């Protein structure tokens with residue numbers, strides 16, 4: 249069978265709410281992928297995760313997707329002569345990402361890792377260095393926002409110098425997630441070596457991966473003040489100031505408890521020496537799917553938000569619609585497309601990889617340290633990252 253007609257043989261590690269609700273249905277709809285192994289140590293997965301209510305027991309999951317159930321990544325890799333895997337998708341809790349990721353990369357397979365890449369800066373740096381030593385393998389992060397057409401257009405505009413040198417970024421991300429960070433979940437308490445847990449690891453990992461992909465800035469120091477859920481201690485409100493290695497600054501607002509209207513609120517503004525950019529609107533299930541009829545019924549008062557560029561030379565560009573996280577259960581995100589292309593030996597786009605992963609992990613870890621110390625904290629683990637890795641389309 250040729251590389252273009254065969255199906256990628258993949259294993260999915262961690263079969264809780266996100267995997268059963270999104271990854272497995274997405275994979276099942278594809279004609280270029282075959283799930284041959286599902287991995288979870290527990291018979292009843294997803295307890296304490298994002299949506300335990302939709303989680304079936306592992307024997308049912310394995311039967312539904314015609315895959316074999318394994319209890320660990322080591323058991324899967326030990327069987328790989330028979331399984332003949334091309335790639336592994338990891339959607340286990342943050343604190344086991346490094347262990348799974350290391351095993352997958354060392355086994356020579358293509359990896360799609362959930363965000364955050366890890367929740368530990370030392371582990372994140374180790375994963376980046378491991379990925380650098382294996383340039384023929386894909387290591388993609390499931391920061392799905394980074395593959396949205398608007399994000400790609402923003403990245404290309406900045407890379408083409410349309411904004412000049414980036415001097416400041418202002419980002420707001422607000423989500424109705426008090427049930428997750430104020431609830432009885434592992435998302436609300438530090439696990440393993442994590443310094444803090446809550447909206448930072450859970451959601452700002454999307455915002456930071458977007459900022460670092462689009463701007464290629466490298467964080468240097470972080471000052472943060474956070475407010476916690478009284479019930480769990482998880483951060484629900486984050487006010488963050490970041491300085492970068494080139495002197496640019498980033499200001500981020502995170503809100504984990506806003507009114508639930510079925511969407512998240514997104515505001516990303518980038519200011520450069522030659523112009524500014526806005527990628528702001530509503531993100532989530534209702535996202536930009538505000539119909540033309542609805543806009544008309546509201547007297548045209550609300551327009552669908554798009555990427556916008558204003559330059560000092562007076563020019564203005566309107567780009568693709570603003571979309572952020574990918575929550576479709578039928579059409580797979582661009583990250584999954586890219587990972588499966590890598591598995592099949594095809595060209596793919598790196599929306600988020602270990603570079604954005606490390607910068608995001610290091611920034612969030614410094615955010616929690618700063619919130620605890622009351623001081624500006626130096627970002628660790630990002631030494632020598634400038635101009636370090638291929639960022640666009642990769643051909644293996």
Ligand SMILES: NC(=O)c1ccc[n+]([C@@H]2O[C@H](COP(=O)([O-])OP(=O)(O)OC[C@H]3O[C@@H](n4cnc5c(N)ncnc54)[C@H](O)[C@@H]3O)[C@@H](O)[C@H]2O)c1
Pocket residue numbers: 261262263264265266267287288289290292293294295296297298299300319320321339340341342344362363364390391392450573574
């Ligand atoms: N990209 C997104 O938009 C998005 C959305 C939701 C969740 N996520 C990410 O997905 C991951 C999982 O989140 P969730 O809420 O589905 O978690 P969950 O707790 O529902 O599921 C995780 C599963 O992993 C299993 N597990 C634990 N240790 C394991 C190991 N060593 N090997 C294999 N499996 C192991 C658990 O038993 C559990 O069933 C997190 O990292 C989260 O950030 C990403």
